[in-house]
Amino acid sequence: MLTLDLSNKPRWYELAPGVRVQLRPLTTALMVATRGDPAVEAVPEEASDEERAVAFAKALARRAVLAWEGIGDADGQPLDPSAQAIDALLDIWPIFEAFQLAYVSKGLLLEQEKNVSALSPNGPSAGASDTARAASPAAPAKTARQG
Numbered sequence: 001m002l003t004l005d006l007s008n009k010p011r012w013y014e015l016a017p018g019v020r021v022q023l024r025p026l027t028t029a030l031m032v033a034t035r036g037d038p039a040v041e042a043v044p045e046e047a048s049d050e051e052r053a054v055a056f057a058k059a060l061a062r063r064a065v066l067a068w069e070g071i072g073d074a075d076g077q078p079l080d081p082s083a084q085a086i087d088a089l090l091d092i093w094p095i096f097e098a099f100q101l102a103y104v105s106k107g108l109l110l111e112q113e114k115n116v117s118a119l120s121p122n123g124p125s126a127g128a129s130d131t132a133r134a135a136s137p138a139a140p141a142k143t144a145r146q147g
Contacts, residue, residue, distance in 0.1 A: 010066050015098040019070040021081075023103055026064070034060045054090070057099060061086045064103070 010022050024030060034040065037059035043052050065081045071089060073079045090096045 013099075013102045015095050015102065016070075019095070020068060021065050021099075022067040023064040024066060026103060026106065030060070030063055034063060037063075053100075054096070057096060057104065058087050058090050060104065061090055061099060 008025050008027075010024050012020050012022050014020050034056060040052075040055050040059050043055045047055075062083050065086055068081055068089075071079050071081075071085070079085055090099060
């Protein structure tokens with residue numbers, strides 16, 4: 001069943017220990033606006049999928065980030081979100097991956113779900129149990145003789 005969140009409230013996502021970002025809901029309007037972002041459209045045709053993903057993620061984050069916690073400048077002073085700061089944040093590999101997994105992929109999950117059937121709650125997988133058993137500790141291990 002598809003569950004609709006009619007509140008459309010921003011949510012906080014933890015991208016790393018002590019680093020949280022408040023993001024707008026991932027809506028169709030946000031995705032369409034991001035696809036038309038000048039930075040996304042400027043990606044050359046010969047660019048790799050990875051380069052396209054980075055450009056898209058940064059453009060999306062620039063639109064989606066409302067606030068953040070645990071992010072500071074080089075002097076350790078809290079830093080407000082800005083286009084430049086958001087891009088710099090997503091240049092950190094673990095942050096980029098967390099953003100992709102926590103935010104972007106959840107928005108794309110619905111697209112994938114329509115191609116997969118859920119397991120039947122009363123079908124053959126419902127009562128499945130482990131069939132492998134650990135070796136009995138009482139049985140001595142066989143060793144090869146050297147001679």
